[in-house]
Amino acid sequence: MKVSGFLLIDDHAMFREGIALTIAREFQDMPIHAVSTGKEAMEVLNAHKEIDLVMMDIYLSDIAGNVLLRYLRQLRRKLRILVVSASRDPVDVHRALSAGAHGYIHKSADSHGLLDAMARVLSGQDYVPAAFAQAGVHAMRADDAVLLGRLTPRQTEVLRLACEGLRNGEISSRLGMAEKTVKAHMSAVLAVLDVPNRTQATIVARRGGLLRHSM
Structure with missing residues (x-):
């Protein structure tokens, strides 16, 4: 799994620190940027062109996660984005994936699960754990069918x-x-x-x- 630069967006300091330590152990020479707001994220992304993976929460203090997702995808089309959220709501999963996220994982996942999700997203796959997929895929398909109609x-x-x-x-x-x-x-x-x-x-x-x- 090769990552040139990593950006973490989450407004909980303890979670940011924990994730940063996990990523630093796995990728010792990779630049790691951790911010708490969408505004900071956009500034960092504009300043550091090497960033190719973003991990983010969808509930931030300054901007809706889905709005930020769309902006990030428009700003950097090749960017890979993994949502890490405390929400298990299938609607949130659907909205995140529809807005451009390549994966969705719950914050209760252990480090192995998180690194596996990162590897899949970076390899070009979409990642949604079975528990989310089972709850949300049927709803997503139904909503998408309505849009197509x-x-x-x-x-x-x-x-x-x-x-x-x-x-x-x-x-x-x-x-x-x-x-x-x-x-x-x-x-x-x-x-x-x-x-x-x-x-x-x-x-x-x-x-x-x-x-x-x-x-």
């Missing part, structure tokens, strides 16, 4: 093709429409699904069952 038939077709990896020009040729029209449809899709990019739209499409319907 709000798309027009044309928007749905554009999303399907985007999920296949086609670019706007290729979608334009496939559907026989102007490329600017494809762009307009894709912008509308992102707005309806409340996601920042195509990657997140594909995740919603997969969870909501759209890709199965297109096979």
